[in-house]
Amino acid sequence: MGGAQERPLRADAARNRAKLLDVATEVFTSRGVGVPTEEIARAAGVGVGTLFRHFPTKEVLLEAVMVRRLETMAAQTARLAAESEPAEAFFGCFRLLIDQSAGKNDFAQALAAAGVDVHSALRESSTTIRAQLEKLLAGAQRAGAVRPELGLPELLALLAGTGAAMEQLAADPAARERVFEVVFDGLRPH
Numbered sequence: 434m435g436g437a438q439e440r441p442l443r444a445d446a447a448r449n450r451a452k453l454l455d456v457a458t459e460v461f462t463s464r465g466v467g468v469p470t471e472e473i474a475r476a477a478g479v480g481v482g483t484l485f486r487h488f489p490t491k492e493v494l495l496e497a498v499m500v501r502r503l504e505t506m507a508a509q510t511a512r513l514a515a516e517s518e519p520a521e522a523f524f525g526c527f528r529l530l531i532d533q534s535a536g537k538n539d540f541a542q543a544l545a546a547a548g549v550d551v552h553s554a555l556r557e558s559s560t561t562i563r564a565q566l567e568k569l570l571a572g573a574q575r576a577g578a579v580r581p582e583l584g585l586p587e588l589l590a591l592l593a594g595t596g597a598a599m600e601q602l603a604a605d606p607a608a609r610e611r612v613f614e615v616v617f618d619g620l621r622p623h
Contacts, residue, residue, distance in 0.1 A: 450487045453477045458498050466495060503558030506533050510565045520578030523569045524617055527592065530562075531613075534596045563589075580622050591616065 456477040460468050470491050474484040488494035509529055513522045563585070570588055573579040595616050602608045 446487075449477075449479055449483055453479065453484055453487060453494075454497060454501055457494055458502065461495065461498055470494065499555060500558060502533065503555055503562065506530060507558055507561045507565065509533075510562060510569070514565065514569055514572075519569070519572035519576040523573035523579060524620075526566065526569050527595075527617075527620075528613060530592055531596050531599055534592075534599075577622060579620050583620065591620075 453473065457473045460473055460476060470484055470488075471481050473494070474481040477484070484494070488497060506529065510526050513525045513529065516522075517525060566588060567585050570579060570583065570585060574581050574583070595612065598612055599609055602612065
């Protein structure tokens with residue numbers, strides 16, 4: 434998104450950009466990616482011109498929101514790994530990634546439809562999270578909390594499938610919790 438020749442933002446411009454990203458993240462996640470950019474600007478308390486100075490198109494805004502979400506997940510995952518025992522960190526990360534993935538497919542589809550190479554745009558953050566997951570998985574397996582034969586590809590598939598299942602159960606927290614229990618039981622050694 435940012436070129437090597439970008440100048441640093443003034444403090445007020447940086448605050449506006451951060452506020453726009455906060456508001457856009459909340460609005461797009463809760464109401465979907467179809468919300469007009471004018472509503473994002475209004476909710477952030479700035480003019481639409483300010484929004485477009487920071488994010489010239491809606492796709493640029495969506496991409497920035499996705500990158501920010503992944504960076505936040507990577508930071509939360511790193512904190513979990515540093516502050517928790519291996520099993521707690523692994524299962525906490527699994528839950529975090531599922532909870533934070535709400536609406537991810539809508540973002541990706543909107544960007545792909547606009548011709549944005551989603552994988553390229555998110556490569557750095559995705560690679561970081563993938564490496565963290567690999568470490569958490571290995572730690573949980575060494576601790577005897579996760580089946581030893583489970584590899585990263587299977588874990589990623591389970592995350593994708595569980596995320597899709599949870600989208601179907603968005604309005605039923607008890608059912609979501611039962612799905613977590615079933616998946617976690619399946620991940621533990623027998």
